[in-house]
Amino acid sequence: MSALTDLTIAEARDLLRAGETTALALTEAHLEAIEGAGALNAFVHHTPEIARAQAKAADARIARGDQPDMCGIPIGVKDLFCTKGVLSQAASKILDGFKPPYESTITDKLFHDGAIMLGKLNMDEFAMGSSNETSVYGDAVNPWRAGNSEAALTPGGSSGGSAAAVSAHLCLGALGTDTGGSIRQPAAFTGITGIKPTYGRCSRWGIVAFASSLDQAGPMTRSVRDAAIFLRAMSGHDPKDSTSADLPVPDFEAMLTGDIRGQVIGIPKEYRIDGMPEEIDTLWQQGIDMLRDAGAEIRDISLPHTKYALPAYYVIAPAEASSNLARYDGVRFGHRAKLSQGDGITEMYEKTRAEGFGDEVQRRVMVGTYVLSAGFYDAYYNRARKVRTLIKKDFEDVFAAGVDAILTPATPSSAFELGAMEDADPIQMYLNDVFTVTVNLAGLPGIAVPTGQDRRGLPMALQLIGKPWEEGALMNVAQSLEDRAGFVARPEKWW
Amino acid sequence: MSIDTETARRTAKLARIAVPEERLPALAGEFNAILGFIEQLQEVDVDGVEPMVSVTPMRLKRRDDVVTDGNQAEAILANAPEAREGFFAVPKVVE
Numbered sequence: 001m002s003a004l005t006d007l008t009i010a011e012a013r014d015l016l017r018a019g020e021t022t023a024l025a026l027t028e029a030h031l032e033a034i035e036g037a038g039a040l041n042a043f044v045h046h047t048p049e050i051a052r053a054q055a056k057a058a059d060a061r062i063a064r065g066d067q068p069d070m071c072g073i074p075i076g077v078k079d080l081f082c083t084k085g086v087l088s089q090a091a092s093k094i095l096d097g098f099k100p101p102y103e104s105t106i107t108d109k110l111f112h113d114g115a116i117m118l119g120k121l122n123m124d125e126f127a128m129g130s131s132n133e134t135s136v137y138g139d140a141v142n143p144w145r146a147g148n149s150e151a152a153l154t155p156g157g158s159s160g161g162s163a164a165a166v167s168a169h170l171c172l173g174a175l176g177t178d179t180g181g182s183i184r185q186p187a188a189f190t191g192i193t194g195i196k197p198t199y200g201r202c203s204r205w206g207i208v209a210f211a212s213s214l215d216q217a218g219p220m221t222r223s224v225r226d227a228a229i230f231l232r233a234m235s236g237h238d239p240k241d242s243t244s245a246d247l248p249v250p251d252f253e254a255m256l257t258g259d260i261r262g263q264v265i266g267i268p269k270e271y272r273i274d275g276m277p278e279e280i281d282t283l284w285q286q287g288i289d290m291l292r293d294a295g296a297e298i299r300d301i302s303l304p305h306t307k308y309a310l311p312a313y314y315v316i317a318p319a320e321a322s323s324n325l326a327r328y329d330g331v332r333f334g335h336r337a338k339l340s341q342g343d344g345i346t347e348m349y350e351k352t353r354a355e356g357f358g359d360e361v362q363r364r365v366m367v368g369t370y371v372l373s374a375g376f377y378d379a380y381y382n383r384a385r386k387v388r389t390l391i392k393k394d395f396e397d398v399f400a401a402g403v404d405a406i407l408t409p410a411t412p413s414s415a416f417e418l419g420a421m422e423d424a425d426p427i428q429m430y431l432n433d434v435f436t437v438t439v440n441l442a443g444l445p446g447i448a449v450p451t452g453q454d455r456r457g458l459p460m461a462l463q464l465i466g467k468p469w470e471e472g473a474l475m476n477v478a479q480s481l482e483d484r485a486g487f488v489a490r491p492e493k494w495w
Numbered sequence: 496m497s498i499d500t501e502t503a504r505r506t507a508k509l510a511r512i513a514v515p516e517e518r519l520p521a522l523a524g525e526f527n528a529i530l531g532f533i534e535q536l537q538e539v540d541v542d543g544v545e546p547m548v549s550v551t552p553m554r555l556k557r558r559d560d561v562v563t564d565g566n567q568a569e570a571i572l573a574n575a576p577e578a579r580e581g582f583f584a585v586p587k588v589v590e
Binding site for chain 2: 097098099100101102198199200213239242243245246305307308310311312314315322329330331332333334335336339343344345346347348349350351353354357362363365366367369370371373380382383384385386387388389390392425426427430441442443468
């Protein structure tokens with residue numbers, strides 16, 4: 001048997017079911033791996049006591065023959081999820097010391113199924129960032145390195161800690177969230193699989209809100225099959241989130257036949273952007289060939305409003321963030337600034353928010369405030385919402401014309417060095433999400449699958465975009481891609 | 496559209512974020528870079544297009560208007576920076 005930390009979720013489940021390992025053994029193996037991986041700064045709150053207690057309960061349950069798929073599976077949880085009695089700070093100083101007295105619906109469902117929480121994972125502050133460099137905990141580090149270089153690379157963001165932890169085998173899978181690409185971009189940078197489900201597939205209740213009309217949680221795993229298993233356990237209607245869909249949750253794993261003969265895969269010409277590295281272009285062409293070999297019909301398509309997705313996103317997301325983050329005022333939870341003699345409540349708000357929010361969060365809150373302010377609401381916010389309607393219609397049109405899924409690159413580059421973007425203007429960082437953000441605006445499911453490596457050995461990924469509520473069919477195409485790409489590389493341990 | 500220092504000051508005030516005076520010109524510059532990027536949206540023909548309200552075409556669910564939760568003052572105050580006698584405490588609001 002291979003090391004317990006090298007298992008997939010599916011393999012671990014099957015071994016548990018066969019009585020060949022225990023949840024406690026799996027948990028101990030991962031706690032030890034985490035212990036030795038401080039250099040990655042992926043886990044920022046460790047919960048070994050909770051993990052061991054959950055593992056013992058899972059083992060007792062399995063012994064009784066009651067074993068949901070996620071029972072006994074050790075996972076990591078992004079710091080954005082509220083976990084009862086465990087620090088949940090969204091990687092922000094303003095939530096310093098915040099221990100929710102309640103459990104997010106998703107973690108509650110997972111724990112109900114017997115999943116094991118190893119700890120909380122690093123991320124960009126309030127999920128605002130694409131490199132995990134805006135975190136109050138410091139940068140998370142990518143376990144991958146470029147060739148012989150020892151330079152520290154970004155694991156991507158905002159779910160950078162989740163990506164680093166799964167890639168480095170510190171957990172069997174991790175929870176991420178994706179508002180503009182925050183699951184798929186870090187998955188691509190670390191050679192793992194990440195899916196953002198259809199908007200409304202998973203409850204958002206108990207997840208610290210960034211942009212409510214765009215936020216969705218999803219799993220980050222080392223295989224498409226694991227993503228299918230994990231996502232099923234997270235999904236479903238929640239009376240506490242009125243935007244969560246009251247639709248049946250299919251057995252996604254059972255839909256992974258790998259047979260995609262006759263399916264129509266769209267290749268959008270607008271995703272061939274200026275200045276895209278040749279390696280990404282080659283990767284895309286290889287993916288097209290793989291799906292054609294698998295029996296799919298490849299069709300050139302057009303999504304004409306693609307170019308306007310990022311600018312629309314940078315109106316809508318900050319607007320919603322400025323509203324959502326209004327709650328951080330130093331009154332009910334988290335940080336409150338020390339006040340000077342004579343300071344009133346306004347000074348308390350202003351000083352608290354200046355001290356508590358990092359630069360990028362402040363910038364987005366203020367941009368959001370501006371685009372919603374009197375006189376600009378129509379010119380910016382309403383216009384962006386109209387463009388969003390057009391972006392969604394682009395997708396509806398191609399799906400109506402018979403396209404089953406769309407294949408694109410996941411990111412415009414492979415992982416870059418931490419600090420490389422320090423002096424760049426914020427727009428340069430935003431361009432990381434150029435291929436992923438359309439999916440959030442249209443509410444669609446999207447999955448990143450590692451399919452190759454660049455000349456320095458860094459992982460690269462392709463993205464598949466599916467029809468609403470058809471994650472199962474989408475993951476089946478992803479399975480076919482995974483089968484043909486045969487991506488087995490993993491980072492060499494240096495930490 | 497160009498944002499000057501005065502607009503940056505007003506926006507920071509609206510957002511209730513204290514920004515030191517010397518930081519305002521740089522902040523205005525950052526706003527301008529972002530708004531310049533957003534400006535592309537003006538090229539799009541949006542005549543007759545409805546602004547998106549909900550990305551999934553579903554009616555929000557309704558529930559009976561009944562009390563389902565409550566009596567948790569202690570849990571609610573547990574994370575407060577300052578609480579007294581069952582209330583959140585803040586600096587004096589009314590003179």
